[in-house]
Amino acid sequence: MELYEAFRGTFAARHFTDEPVSDAQLYRLLDAARFAPSGGNRQGWRVVIVREAATRAALEPLMLPTMQRYVAEQRAGVSPWNPLAPSPVSEATCAATEVPEALLAPLRTAPVLLFVFLDLGKVAAMDQHLDRIGVISGASLYPFAWNILLAAHAEGLGGTLTTFLAPEEGKVKAHLGVPEDYAFAAMIPLGVPSKRLTKLSRKPVEDFATLERFAGPPLGAP
Numbered sequence: 001m002e003l004y005e006a007f008r009g010t011f012a013a014r015h016f017t018d019e020p021v022s023d024a025q026l027y028r029l030l031d032a033a034r035f036a037p038s039g040g041n042r043q044g045w046r047v048v049i050v051r052e053a054a055t056r057a058a059l060e061p062l063m064l065p066t067m068q069r070y071v072a073e074q075r076a077g078v079s080p081w082n083p084l085a086p087s088p089v090s091e092a093t094c095a096a097t098e099v100p101e102a103l104l105a106p107l108r109t110a111p112v113l114l115f116v117f118l119d120l121g122k123v124a125a126m127d128q129h130l131d132r133i134g135v136i137s138g139a140s141l142y143p144f145a146w147n148i149l150l151a152a153h154a155e156g157l158g159g160t161l162t163t164f165l166a167p168e169e170g171k172v173k174a175h176l177g178v179p180e181d182y183a184f185a186a187m188i189p190l191g192v193p194s195k196r197l198t199k200l201s202r203k204p205v206e207d208f209a210t211l212e213r214f215a216g217p218p219l220g221a222p
């Protein structure tokens with residue numbers, strides 16, 4: 001598959017056929033994904049592969065409150081789970097919010113779930129003393145996670161990078177026996193997509209790239 005074509009076609013797949021994903025397929029994906037960059041080439045990723053129904057059932061209630069707040073804030077017209085602005089939605093509204101089936105479907109029905117963790121003992125968190133939330137550590141993990149999804153796309157599979165379990169990281173780690181120094185980074189459901197998106201909705205380059213200064217002229221199409 002041509003690389004630029006893969007960028008444009010790797011969509012967030014949340015519904016899957018019943019076709020299983022074999023360990024051999026997963027090995028191929030991970031064997032490609034491991035060439036991702038990471039700070040100091042420390043490669044602090046770990047992947048736990050889950051198929052068991054009991055684990056899925058145990059994790060679903062951990063996700064729900066996070067999804068409820070996400071959906072409630074989305075409906076209120078704000079950027080969900082945003083760290084800069086206090087939530088305009090009450091706890092009670094969040095707790096009463098119905099979660100669309102599409103958000104739960106991947107956990108329930110994907111043939112396989114990849115839980116991706118980052119070894120915090122291997123990150124160079126150069127923004128750790130700044131007065132804002134950290135973003136640099138994730139950069140040593142998410143290229144790897146995205147490579148998994150690109151490789152899956154090349155293999156006719158699909159998936160989504162999901163983070164709804166993040167607030168309950170401690171319980172997720174306890175369920176999967178993950179050591180203390182590892183951070184939950186993503187749950188990636190994988191399978192054969194039951195529908196394929198071909199046209200992804202993204203902002204054009206002119207909307208986010210400027211010359212010389214943040215407020216400089218936009219980089220125009222050649």
Ligand SMILES: Cc1cc2nc3c(=O)[nH]c(=O)nc-3n(C[C@H](O)[C@H](O)[C@H](O)COP(=O)(O)O)c2cc1C
Nearest residue numbers: 010011012013014103160161162163164197200201
């Ligand atoms: C950091 C991150 C977290 C995400 N978390 C979730 C999630 O928890 N659940 C989910 O269904 N999708 C999640 N997504 C997928 C995004 O919703 C998706 O990438 C975006 O809507 C674009 O979808 P498209 O490629 O199909 O156009 C996440 C994506 C990223 C990059």
